[in-house]
Amino acid sequence: MIVSSEGTWQAAAERKRAEVAKLLGPYTIPGDAIPPPAELPDATNFPRAYLEPREIEFTEKLSIEELLGKLARREITAKEVTLAFCKRAAIAHQVTNCLSDVLFQQALAQADELDAYIAAHGKPIGRLHGLPVSWKDQIRVEGAETTVGYISNLGRKETAKDEALLVKELRELGAVIYAKTNVPTALMAIDTNNNIIGYTWNARNRLVSAGGSSGGEASLLAMKGSIIGFGTDIAASIRLPAAFQGLYGLKPSIGRLPWSKIAGSMEGQELVSPVVGPMGHRVDDLEVITKSILSTQPWLHDPTVVNMPWRQSETEAVAKHAKSGGLAFGVLRSDGIVLPHPPITRAIDETVAKLKAHGHEVIEWEPPSHKEAFEIIWSLFVMDGGNDIHSSIGSSGEPVVPQIANIYGSSPGHLTPKTVNESWSYALRRNAYQTAYLEYWNSTASKTSTGRAVDFFILPIAPTASYLPGQAIYPGYTGVINALDYTAISVPVTTVDKARDLAAADAGRQRGEYLGEMDEQVWKQYDPNLFHGTPVGLQLVGRRLEEERVLAAAAELGRCLSE
Structure with missing residues (x-):
């Protein structure tokens, strides 16, 4: 230090x-040459002048x-x-x-x-x-x-x-x-x-x-x-x-x-x-x-890396299916825990429409409960009760920033460490969940016109386009993919449009319609004026170790969205 x-x-x-x-x-x-955020929210082209x-x-x-x-x-x-x-x-x-x-x-x-x-x-x-x-x-x-x-x-x-x-x-x-x-x-x-x-x-x-x-x-x-x-x-x-x-x-x-x-962080947690x-x-x-x-x-040189060179044949197979009969996509619109904000829902609808317009097939994705995956992965992240994090923070005397305090507390003792046996039980739950999800994916062969199981599925990356500092509370849409160890890629789709994307107050949801406390909290963060112009992306997901196929599918999805 x-x-x-x-x-x-x-x-x-x-x-x-x-x-x-x-x-x-x-x-x-010069610092005074930089406009304040309210005057220039999108600063990506600002450097051109210099x-x-x-x-x-x-x-x-x-x-x-x-x-x-x-x-x-x-x-x-x-x-x-x-x-x-x-x-x-x-x-x-x-x-x-x-x-x-x-x-x-x-x-x-x-x-x-x-x-x-x-x-x-x-x-x-x-x-x-x-x-x-x-x-x-x-x-x-x-x-x-x-x-x-x-x-x-x-x-x-x-x-x-x-x-x-x-x-x-x-x-x-x-x-x-x-x-x-x-x-x-x-x-x-x-x-x-x-x-x-x-x-x-x-x-x-x-x-x-x-x-x-x-x-x-x-x-x-x-x-x-x-x-x-x-x-x-x-x-x-x-x-x-x-x-x-x-x-x-x-x-x-x-x-x-x-x-x-x-x-x-928490090195050794595998x-x-x-x-x-x-x-x-x-x-x-x-x-x-x-x-x-x-x-x-x-x-x-790294014993954890799979001996798997780049497989161009996998890329070509995706391209071939895309041209001859189309690909089959699943679409998950909500994980049943937190509903997406209006811009995310619109991004899904527009993506599905574009895929269908280009000859691809889309079916509704109805997998094992994502709530189970979220509970598993969240439990694994707090397995040691936050001791590793608090030890590293405490050694310098620095305070815990709010983003970490929201999860691990502002001081040690906020969470109770789990035992070795409990960690084993979560590993077994994870394995069972991965197996159930795989079986569901295979079963979709009976729902597609190609007779193949769904090639890829699409779902939100987050229920929000972004958030204000300290309001980030839900990584469930992405965390499930880590629990499954699937290959995934974020794909830009659209931007928030305050004229098209309804404000939360106008979206027809009443207090009794919320899926739970977290759903209500996230939904009430939506402000179409604040988020106007913010990018919205979706994640495209393939099976394990399908990096070639996922990149090829993302290229095809990008083509569909741009035409």
Whole structure:
């Protein structure tokens, strides 16, 4: 931990913020040039005024393949691409408070080396030569701190030996590492806030939350301060912030992508394991980066990774079915615990209509109760009574931020730890639930015209488009997918429209019609004026280890939605 003359957690946090500000200094704009959120809720285009036309092209208009092609042909340099993203990332932080570590100097030096290499050899150093990649705080990067949102983790820079395998692999392919992004304390919240960097705001609507726990990563991407980034997900943390800011975010199944040397909270808890996955602006960008990772054969270095190279045949099978007779989708409109707000319901209706219009089949998804899955996963997250989290928080003397206090209490003892036998019983419940869900999925073959079971199903990512600070309380729609270990991706669908999406008071729901206390609490958060313009996404879900198929289906869904 950083030690100051005062020796307080406040001084440690202030030193970190000062370090970030100093490193960003040469790339920032005057603070008084940034309009307040009420005047400019959507700030994603704001940086354009401070960038050169070529820098706007690099950061906004090119896919990864297009960018890599220009770099390989030496039409542009890694140095100028990296500089453009550094400049945009600095403004993104000023606008949303999204960065946790600034590695611009190291990145520009790395870009110089890449430019020297291609000049000397006439070819790229690897398939990702010159591609800037951003990283969620918990992913260990050489030269950066890995706080996981705790003051007590400040003061130690990671070494090359510490660096996450995923980062190391992408470096070797030529990717440029330039920034890390903000997270909630302990990672265990769907609202990004901690006592170090502070609160991260939604770039598409700066009046509301960025989501979490990969909230900083989503805000940086939404500001186009990154072309591709990595988040992690144990209950919502890739898909939810991606949806809130109009992005694609892939939650792979456990063991598909390398987790080695990625930090976490409650490490060793494996009844529901976290995963790492890419977040970005285009499905094909996510496919490129996923293929690239698998090309390094990470299973040779991380024993938790499944020996499963990229399967192009799976991608082609989805495309073939899409063209000849269509795909079969299930649709879950509500989980029976918390009803979605009007914009989410509209997004589902519009998606179903678009799929049918393009020749796809949609059936109502009626699986085993999602309430059972939510109870299981929630119990697993509080298995130790919050002792791990409170121990890490208490070691620095920092207070518990509200987002964590809402779950784990403001002090130890709020929750009762469960016994080993109780943890085993939850593991058995999880296994039984996974089996029942699988059997239901297989049974849908009798309901489709193709005679195949449903290919994928669609459901909300959250019941809300976002929320105000402290109002994030329900990750049930995403958590169930983690309990099942299915592959899933967030897909942008629409935005909140105050003229089309009814206010809660006008939606015909009375107190006696609520599904429960949580449903009532979430429903009353809806304000069409506050959320106007905020992105709305849905999650598309495949079976376990179906990353190729899910990415292909997301591309097809995106095509249907755009036509």
